[in-house]
Amino acid sequence: MASSSSSSPFLMHPVADENTKEIQHLSFYNLKNNKPYNLKLPPCLKNTQFQCIGSSKGWLAFLNQTLKNPFLFNPSSQALIHLPQNHHQITKLILSQDPSLRPHTYAAVAIQTPLISGKLSFSRNRDATWHDLSNPSETYYDAVCCDATNTLFALAPRLQVESWNLNDDSPTKTTVIRASFPRSLCLAKEAFPRDLYSSQLYLALASGGGIVTAVRYVGDYVRYDGEAVCEGDTLTDYMAAPLVCPYRTMGFRVLRADVSGGDWGDVEGLGDYAMFVGGNETAVGLRKNAIYFTDDYWERIDEDYSYGGHDFGVFCMKDSRFEHVLHLEMDKINPPPFWITLPSST
Incomplete structure (x- = not known):
């Protein structure tokens, strides 16, 4: 099987205070040597309760549990990008491209679950709100993005795979795999x-x-x-x-x-x-x-x-x-x- 990545991911473990639930630091476990590497948080994230809602393209996505504001954090550069406030629970957040390399074209894509369905929405650089994707299916189980083409692929019911070109001003859905079970x-x-x-x-x-x-x-x-x-x-x-x-x-x-x-x-x-x-x-x-x-x-x-x-x-x-x-x-x-x-x- 060919690989979409030439490297092996780390296991990131947020370490929180047992009483306040505030995250104190992040531990990264290297699977090659089973050793943890601790990363101190920048001052702006200390004394804050937040939960991880995704990781993509070398970035972590967090949700401020008090303000309900999602944001991106790059452990390597310690860069921080604030995203628009969300109105539904985000169960997974991914990036179409690496914001470090493509700051003007990347989009943050959220799978949100109001009630029992999973909908898709996206926000481009400096957007003030989230945008729903056109012609959505009733729900989505997972999504992945191709960095090279800025294309979003999403898994819909009955194993259908749908895609959107996020370079377009108004991305239009295309069904790329329509197969029965x-x-x-x-x-x-x-x-x-x-x-x-x-x-x-x-x-x-x-x-x-x-x-x-x-x-x-x-x-x-x-x-x-x-x-x-x-x-x-x-x-x-x-x-x-x-x-x-x-x-x-x-x-x-x-x-x-x-x-x-x-x-x-x-x-x-x-x-x-x-x-x-x-x-x-x-x-x-x-x-x-x-x-x-x-x-x-x-x-x-x-x-x-x-x-x-x-x-x-x-x-x-x-x-x-x-x-x-x-x-x-x-x-x-x-x-x-x-x-x-x-x-x-x-």
């Missing part, structure tokens, strides 16, 4: 039935005109022995409280299609590359045949200390085996970590 996903529904599992979808670009979708299957209630059970099965006659059965990622399926069109096909392996999924813009980097994932089950991550914020790990494509990421998933991490590709991570 592959048979492999129909079979996966049997292995991961909806009454026991939730699914999350991620979109990534690969060189050569390819586009990749990863489907993540999360057991909503998973026993200590690894079996997904119904919520009612967590109740017992001999204990006052229900059994602790946190949600847990139980499997992945990866599909690929050409942007020029065609059907989705199964990807059996990623070769010398890996996917990095979570709250970040989905990345492809130089790691061996695996999917690195962080917890982004936003609907339940704050449900209970025993249930949310633990779902981190590595899924090995060769044998469907799970491994730890720096043993971080042993305890709840709050705020949750994000993947980010830094210039120094080559």
